[in-house]
Amino acid sequence: MLRKYSNHRTQSDNVKLGALTAFSAGMVNVASVTVFFAFTSNITGYYAVLAQEISKGNWYQGAVVLLWVLLFFIGSFLSNFVIIQGKGRWSQYISHAIPVILEFLSILFVGIYLDIFYENSLKETEILVGALLFAMGLQNGLTASISNSVVKTTHLTGLTTDLAILVSMFSKRENRHNKALVDKFHLLLTIMVAYVAGGLFGGVGYLYLENGTFYLTCAILLIIALYDFYKIGRIKRIFERRNKEVVPV
Amino acid sequence: MNRDVLVNLNYLLVALLLIGASLIVMHFESPERLIQGEWVEKEWRLEKDNISASSDLQLQVGLKKEILRNVEDLHLGIWKFYEDGTLQSETSEQDSEIEWFIKGRGHVLELRKAGKQIESFQIQQISRDRLVLHLNFDLQVKGIIEIVLERKEQSNQYAKKV
Numbered sequence: 001m002l003r004k005y006s007n008h009r010t011q012s013d014n015v016k017l018g019a020l021t022a023f024s025a026g027m028v029n030v031a032s033v034t035v036f037f038a039f040t041s042n043i044t045g046y047y048a049v050l051a052q053e054i055s056k057g058n059w060y061q062g063a064v065v066l067l068w069v070l071l072f073f074i075g076s077f078l079s080n081f082v083i084i085q086g087k088g089r090w091s092q093y094i095s096h097a098i099p100v101i102l103e104f105l106s107i108l109f110v111g112i113y114l115d116i117f118y119e120n121s122l123k124e125t126e127i128l129v130g131a132l133l134f135a136m137g138l139q140n141g142l143t144a145s146i147s148n149s150v151v152k153t154t155h156l157t158g159l160t161t162d163l164a165i166l167v168s169m170f171s172k173r174e175n176r177h178n179k180a181l182v183d184k185f186h187l188l189l190t191i192m193v194a195y196v197a198g199g200l201f202g203g204v205g206y207l208y209l210e211n212g213t214f215y216l217t218c219a220i221l222l223i224i225a226l227y228d229f230y231k232i233g234r235i236k237r238i239f240e241r242r243n244k245e246v247v248p249v
Numbered sequence: 250m251n252r253d254v255l256v257n258l259n260y261l262l263v264a265l266l267l268i269g270a271s272l273i274v275m276h277f278e279s280p281e282r283l284i285q286g287e288w289v290e291k292e293w294r295l296e297k298d299n300i301s302a303s304s305d306l307q308l309q310v311g312l313k314k315e316i317l318r319n320v321e322d323l324h325l326g327i328w329k330f331y332e333d334g335t336l337q338s339e340t341s342e343q344d345s346e347i348e349w350f351i352k353g354r355g356h357v358l359e360l361r362k363a364g365k366q367i368e369s370f371q372i373q374q375i376s377r378d379r380l381v382l383h384l385n386f387d388l389q390v391k392g393i394i395e396i397v398l399e400r401k402e403q404s405n406q407y408a409k410k411v
Contacts, residue, residue, distance in 0.1 A: 037353040037369070049354070056374070060280065063273035064354040070267050120334070122281040122351045126274070 002096040003228045006148045011183045014151050017224070018187055019194040021143055021153040024220045025136060026198025027205070028107065029154075031213040032132050034206050035114065036125045040132035041154040043072050064126050071130045075137020078102070080145045093232065097225045099142040104221040106135035111214030150184070153191060163188045280355035280375050287401035288328040288380055294395040328398060336360065358382060370396070 001017045004010070029041035039045065046065050053062035079099040086095030110128050118124055136154055143151040152158060166185045169175045176182070205213045329337045336347040347367070350359045358370040370382040373395070380398040 037357040037359075053354075058375075059273055060277040061354045061356060063270040063277070066266060066270040067274065068354075070263065070270065073263070120350045122279055122355055125352055126354070 001224060001227050002100070002146070003091075003093040003232065005092060005096075005146050009147055009150075011187065014147050014187055015190050016227075017143060017147065018151040018153060018191040020220055020224050021139055021151070022191045022194040023198035023201070024217045025139065025154045026195040026200075027202035027213060027217050027220075028132055028136065030199045030202035031206050031217075032129060034203070035211075036129050038068075038125070038129045040129060041136045042156065043069055043133070044157055067126075068130055068133045071134040072137035072140075075103075075134040075139075076141030076144075077137075079138045079141030083142070083145050093228050096142065096146055097228075099138045100221055100225040103135040103138040103142075104218050104225065106131045106138070107214050107221070108218050111211050111218065114211040114214070150187065151191070153195070156192070156195060159188055159192060163192065279351075280372060281351045283375050283377065284330045284349075284351065284358070284380065285332055286330060288330070288398035289401050290326055290328070290396065291399050292395070292397040294397070296393050296395055327401065 001013055001020075004013055025041040029039055032038060032040040046069050050062055050065045050069065053059075053065060082098045083095045086092075086098070110131050113124070113128060118128075140152060140154045143153050144155075163185070166181060166188065169181055170185075202213055205216065209216065327338055330349055331337070334348050334350065336349045346362070348361045350361070351357065351372075352359055352369075355375075356372050358372055359366060360368045360370075368384065370384050372380070373383050374381040378400045380400075382396040382398070384394040384396065
C-alpha cells in the first residue's frame with residue numbers, strides 16, 4: 001500500500017489505500033461534527049465561511065477558520081516534504097509511513113485529550129479541530145502524492161465530478177471495455193463508498209464508543225502503516241529461504 | 250522576478266498569514282468571553298420557508314403560537330451567562346441548572362441540562378451589546394426562530410433615556 005510510488009503502484013495498491021484512508025476520513029469527519037460542530041475532512045466549505053465571516057466583520061471567527069485552513073495546508077505540505085526529502089536518505093516505505101504515523105499521533109492526541117483533559121471550552125475545541133485538520137491534510141497530501149493524484153481521500157467534490165465524467169464516458173460502448181477507465185471507476189467508487197461507510201460507522205460508533213471512535217481510526221491507520229512492514233518482512237523471509245535452498249550449507 | 254524569490258515569497262506569505270491569524274485569535278475577544286454577562290430578550294421572530302404567500306394570515310398566527318409553545322422552556326426573559334459555564338434566568342430554579350458551551354469556530358451555542366443537550370443555536374451575530382441566535386426547529390414546518398438579545402446595561406440605558 002505504501003512502499004510503491006507513482007506509476008509503479010498497482011490498481012490493488014490504490015484501492016486498498018483509498019478505501020482505508022477514505023473510511024478513516026469519513027469516521028473522523030462525522031465524529032468531529034458530533035463533538036465539535038465542525039467538519040474536519042474537507043476545507044472547501046471553510047473558504048466560503050472565511051469570506052462570510054470577514055464580510056460580517058467577525059475577525060475572531062475568520063482568523064480561526066484561516067488557521068484551520070493553514071493547518072490543513074501545512075499537513076499536506078509536510079507530507080510531500082517528507083516524501084521528496086526522504087528520497088535517498090531512507091527507504092521509500094519509511095518516507096511514506098512517516099505522514100501516516102504523524103496522522104496517527106495527531107488523532108491519538110485528540111482521543112486522549114478528549115478522554116482525560118477536555119473541559120468543553122472554545123479554545124480546546126479550536127485546537128483539537130486544528131489537530132484533526134492537520135491530520136487530514138497529512139493524509140490527503142500523502143495519498144495524492146504517492147499515487148500521482150489518483151487517490152484523493154477527502155476531496156469528494158473532485159471525486160464526484162470525476163465519477164460523473166466516467167459514467168458519462170461509459171455512455172459510449174467502446175469506453176466500457178477500456179481497462180484504464182474501468183479501473184479508475186472502480187477506484188473512485190470504492191473511495192466514495194468507503195468515505196460514506198466511514199461516516200456512518202463514525203456516527204453510529206460514536207453512540208457506543210464515544211471518544212473510542214478516534215482510537216478506532218488510529219487502529220486503521222496502524223494497519224495502513226504496518227501492512228507493508230509485514231509484507232516486506234514476508235518477502236525477506238521468502239528470499240532468505242530460497243537462498244538457503246539454492247546454496248545449501 | 251527570479252523563481253527563488255517567488256518561492257521564498259510564498260513561504261513568507263504563509264508565515265505571515267499564520268502569525269496574523271494567531272495574533273487575532275490571541276488578542277481579539279472570543280465569543281466565549283463576549284457572551285458572558287446578562288442579556289435581555291428583545292425579540293422572538295419566526296422565519297419559515299415553506300409557507301406560501303397566499304397562506305391565511307390567521308393560520309400563520311396559530312402556527313407561530315404552536316411553534317413557540319414547543320420552545321417555551323427557552324423563553325428565559327433574561328439570560329445570565331456565568332463564567333463558570335452556567336446559564337440562569339430570572340425564573341430558573343436551583344435544580345434546573347443549564348450549562349452553556351460555545352462550539353465550532355465560535356458559531357454554535359449549546360445548552361445542556363444534567364449533561365444532556367437540550368438545544369443548540371447558531372450564533373448569527375455576537376458583539377458587546379447584541380446577540381442574535383438562530384434556532385432550527387424540528388416540527389413539520391421548516392424554518393428558524395430568530396432570538397435577538399441585548400446586553401442588560403445597554404437595555405437599561407435605553408430605558409432611562411426613554
